[in-house]
Amino acid sequence: MEYKVGSLFAGIGGICLGFKNATHADGSYKMVWANEIDEYAVETYKKNFNHPMIDGDIEKILQPEREENEELRSDYYKKREQILQHQIDVLTAGFPCQAFSIAGYRKGFDDERGNLFLSIIDLIQQLGEKHEKPKMLFLENVKNLKSHDKGRTYKVIKEKLEEEGYYVKEAVLNTKEFTRLPQNRERIYIIAFRDSIEATNFTMFENLENFKVERNQVERVEAIDGVLDLHLTKENADKYYYTKKKYPSYFLTEEEYNNIDETERKEHRINIDEEITEEYQFYQVRRGMYVRRNMNGVCPTLTANMGTGGHNVALIKVRDGVRKLTPAETFKLQGFPIGQGYELPKDYKGRPFSDGRLYKQAGNAVSVDMAQLIAEEMLKAVTITKKHFYEDVIVTN
Structure with a gap:
């Protein structure tokens, strides 16, 4: 029936x-x-x-x-x-x-x-x-x-x-x-x-x-591999990568951290390259204060405001650096078969469909x-x- x-x-x-x-x-x-x-x-x-x-x-x-x-x-x-x-x-x-x-x-x-x-x-x-x-x-x-x-x-x-x-x-x-x-x-x-x-x-x-x-552990990695687009690189997806040029406070060396006046520097030094080291794991920069790996080995809860930055952004280690999840990856984490019967809009009313809108939709x-x-x-x-x-x-x- x-x-x-x-x-x-x-x-x-x-x-x-x-x-x-x-x-x-x-x-x-x-x-x-x-x-x-x-x-x-x-x-x-x-x-x-x-x-x-x-x-x-x-x-x-x-x-x-x-x-x-x-x-x-x-x-x-x-x-x-x-x-x-x-x-x-x-x-x-x-x-x-x-x-x-x-x-x-x-x-x-x-x-x-x-x-x-x-x-x-x-x-x-x-x-x-x-x-x-x-x-x-x-x-x-x-x-x-x-x-x-x-x-x-x-x-x-x-x-x-x-x-x-x-x-x-x-x-x-x-x-x-x-x-x-x-x-x-x-x-x-x-x-x-x-x-x-x-x-x-x-x-x-x-x-x-x-x-x-x-x-x-093998099945966990396979599940994550199924949602990540690991073919992406800095050359074709640069806007998703975290680099020192974009986020200087997230890539501080010890020398740079110590040179900051004690009244202005944060309690913990953040260096993403040093702290985000494992592939097939999910990390977050919590409140801009410290890096945390999600201990249960899966992506933290996707939220509607993750496109606005802050501690809601899930970060992953890939071969050529550290980047945040793409909109397509967040949709796949929700079970939408991107590229296999479900497609993301590219434009709306003559304007590009923003990543921020897509992150909100996935969240x-x-x-x-x-x-x-x-x-x-x-x-x-x-x-x-x-x-x-x-x-x-x-x-x-």
Whole structure:
């Protein structure tokens, strides 16, 4: 059976691609539509998916009367009809996380981005009035959502979903523990079913140990090798390299460090050439104060602001120096098959598509492989339920 999927806050399609790739002997998914407000993410999304992208502010799309401009209001009405014309089986949403993130201000529902969760509820209700509510939900957010405001924020979210008739399960999962992707990325995944038996049959979150991926050192290196573009050199990718000319304070010799007045020099001397020495490892210059190797051997969590510099930049040792990850490499660390069916835009509206935009998109994305793994377990839950139902019908008759 083919289950129809609609995607809110779709970004560049991490969840969508995961669902598209998910397969099971008795079921699969079909993407029907996606929604995203960021025009640059929309451009990347449209380049890689064929189904409709209904772009724009979902709050105004679902409530067009809020828009004062008559022309825009008319456009929002049309977009709402586009969304509501389809009955969907699954609603997915990687709803904005900045309001709950440790890296953000942690304002939760006091931040308008936190209130965007209520758009999910609004859409569920409108779909219920037009057709029926989605059978399943797949929601993703930062792990801090679970503990935010001493758990009260998540309690509200769960209660809202339960009021709509859903049985809710959640778990905080780390990409590096459950997929082949070498990135440390903890996120909360919220899965909900309208059918209590299907919810019961979704047992992944109760049996997480069975899904963990164990890697030895050779397999770890192979996984990293699969995402790094090691053919790049200073000649063809100079802008990604860290050199003394670009970052003089990161290449201080002992003599240079000692010649700095004690009142002005930092507590620790930084010399990237001396401290970043191992290939297939990830490093960071933390707060501009010291170099740190990521001790678990995988890339630290990719963030939306890693393109702006600072301690969020992951650095790697390559044959001809030290460089930061390229946008393509960050996308691959999220599971996007760059050069194998997924492409990055090169320009937009007549201007080059900036690396900063791409870094932001990768940092905001949902790991494709995580979405696929959970989507497949959701398929198993609903197909097992249907199989048992038909078996019971046959026996009864």
